[in-house]
Amino acid sequence: MKIDPKKPADLSAQIAQAIRDAIISGELIVDERLPSEAELSEQFQVSRPTVREALKRLAAQSLIRTQRGASGGAFVNRLSFEGAYSQQITTSTLLLSMNAVSFDTACEARFALERACAPLSAERRTADQLATMRAEVHRQSQPGLTDEAFCASDVAFHRALVDGAGNPVLSYQLAGAVEAMQPLMNMITFTARSREAIIALHNQVADALENRDSTKVDATLVELENYTRQLAQDVAQQRRKPA
Amino acid sequence: MKIDPKKPADLSAQIAQAIRDAIISGELIVDERLPSEAELSEQFQVSRPTVREALKRLAAQSLIRTQRGASGGAFVNRLSFEGAYSQQITTSTLLLSMNAVSFDTACEARFALERACAPLSAERRTADQLATMRAEVHRQSQPGLTDEAFCASDVAFHRALVDGAGNPVLSYQLAGAVEAMQPLMNMITFTARSREAIIALHNQVADALENRDSTKVDATLVELENYTRQLAQDVAQQRRKPA
DNA sequence: AGACTTTTAAATGTCAGACAAATAAAAATT
């Protein structure tokens, strides 16, 4: 972890990469304390501000945390699934908005991934997760709900479905795909009738999961995907000619 | 983007979050230039090193890039799918290794996601992607290949399969799941016989994709998953009692 | 006037040294 050829790019980036490599390779293990900023600046032969910039880079990726005080310092973080969600969601959201990903493309990806979870979820979903889904469907049926709140509840419903698979790796990967859709979904105006249709399909999904009928879950998700894409298409068409 | 309550935690983290929010909300658009470090330090009423630490945090997430010189500065990055891969893979890899995710769990997630791509890939795969897969299978059959090289080729094969779906969102989400498995796969010793079996299954997948037979692709992926998990189980068992 | 060279100014990258604040351990006191 000492390598630092003086030729190329920013020192702070190089130092961050060196420490990052040490973490990935296992040279630095979870909860291990890095040398103090003063020691690091000595070790890498750079000033303390430069070391600090490197450490901030790592902190931004949740690879380390810092603590002030006598026995403080920078410590290697245990990267948790929960903590990785937010970053994953931020990145996914920006990817969609900055690259002008079409609603269809995002929607296709989302439902393809969700359907991948369906068989596992039908097999393993807990009563708790089923109750969460029922509760969200109930919320969706409340009058006076804003479109944003409806979408948020939709996301919560689908996350419960995904979590039902009982596989943290799947939940992590899916979080980005499901949550990143929310800004796109928010562009849709949900009429009373379209909400009714979606709620009905959500209820069918919940019913099928309750009966552990994975075939039915899959079929209903296909229906839901088609309906959602149709809805988005209608909204887009209406915007083109509002008359 | 001016809010900065002086109550709580690190200033550089707060400033980074304020700028991050501005980017996410679209207040700052792609390729737009941020105010100079001097201006930002004035605007936020902090010193330049503090501003710089904030900017380095954002640079670590590829949200901005910096350029030196007269008309240089910090610019909002377009977050590209390609660029997001590496971060996604790094995070996924660390998640698996730091949380002691079992081989079975990771394997299950990976194949569930891949099977989600299979129907789309059967429909849309290009001749080019098929050729890539054939080439990788051929590489896998070469004698004298190290286990690492075999695994790397395996990853390349599966990435071509995923890319065949022609959905960049899917490719992005799947990259993490597929590549993060590599360190786990590398722990397996591939005998000549097991390589033969895997290559045969890979050929079946390629054949099915060539015929656009999504049912066959799915069935073969299930076989491949079962075989892989069995293989890992055997290795684990052999390690427990090496006698 | 036009093409080339030189200068200049603006911006990031880096450094040095200092002080503030938090925190845990050591020392002192009750």
Add this chain to the structure above:
DNA sequence: AATTTTTATTTGTCTGACATTTAAAAGTCT
């Protein structure tokens, strides 16, 4: 022995300076 005080360590922040890079402005020559 328990509590309080002191002390040392470490991160967080500030100030000011210099180095380096780069594009545009100014100058120079043909």
